Amino acid sequence: MKIDRIMKQYYAARLEEQAPPPEIGERLRARLAEGADMRRSPLRQSLAFNAAVIAVLGLMLWLNSGTALSLKEIDPDNTRIRRVEQTLHNGLEAIWAAAVSGTHPPE
Amino acid sequence: MNTLREKFHVFIRSSFQDKRREELFEHIWHAYGRRIRYYIAQLIPFRHPAFEDVFQEIMLKIFRHLPDFNPARSFKAWVYTIVRHHCLDFLKNRQERLFAEKAEAGPEVPGTDDPEKAVLSGQAMARIEGFIRTLDPADREIAYLRFYENLRYREIGRILDKNPGTLRAKVHHWKKDLAEELRGFV
Secondary structure (H helix, E strand, O other), X not given: OHXXXXXXXXXXXXXXXXXXXXXXXXXXXXXXXXXXXXXXXXXXXXXXXXXXXXXXXXXXXXXXOOHHHHHHHHOOOOHHHHHHHHHHHHHHHHHHHHHHHXXXXXX | OOHHHHHHHHHHHHHHOHHHHHHHHHHHHHHHHHHHHHHHHHHOOOOOOXXXXXXXXXXXXXXXXXXXXXXXXXXXXXXXXXHHHHHHXXXXXXXXXOOOOOOOOOOOOOOOOOHHHHOOOHHHXXXXXXXXXXXXXXXXXXXXXXXXXXXXXXXXHHHHOOOHHHHHHHHHHHHHHHHHHOOOOO
């Protein structure tokens, strides 16, 4: 373990001398500002990612379905769960609004 | 920024936020600029006349290909795969051989009262330097990716197209050699 730490420190010292020239940074920034070097992510990739997230959440819900029984005791009139639901809804609305505003120009 | 946060930061920004790409560029420039240059120097001599051009092309290539980044993989490993492929293509196109010269001498690390850092001053630093110089270029890449970037053997194997088991055995062997080399300092 100690060897790993020492080697990491050795490389950190070597990296200190590798500062990129600022003029290259400026040149690249200027080029990126022209907007020539960025493509939009393919939609299918975003969809695949969202599908994976939904699958994981679904699996977690399914694995924890037993907790529904105890929820009846904790929250008999469903007021707490409605509050959680509302918070989640507001959060998702905000995420969606941010995503849409980044994808399309405002009307 | 931790690895998980970083990969989602990059993924989300490159997927939706056209207006925030400068922010993404700044992150890559500051977090990876030095590391990419050091990695290039393992393959192409730092004094090569085209070194800065290669660095610039690689930075642009990374930025251009951000939307292809798969967040199921490590962002670091993805970056180094691009760097390595670009360098190998560059050498192939110019019909130049892989940088096989001995590594250039590193900077002198000043002495310190901190016992952890003290090991790196003077003789210990020179011994590690000597050890690195005995490695061939491909092995220097492995050592850097494992010891500094702390990448998994599977990820290093993917970057270098090598068997993770072989890499693990190599690193294990080096650690034993280094422990021997640094006996009295560790």
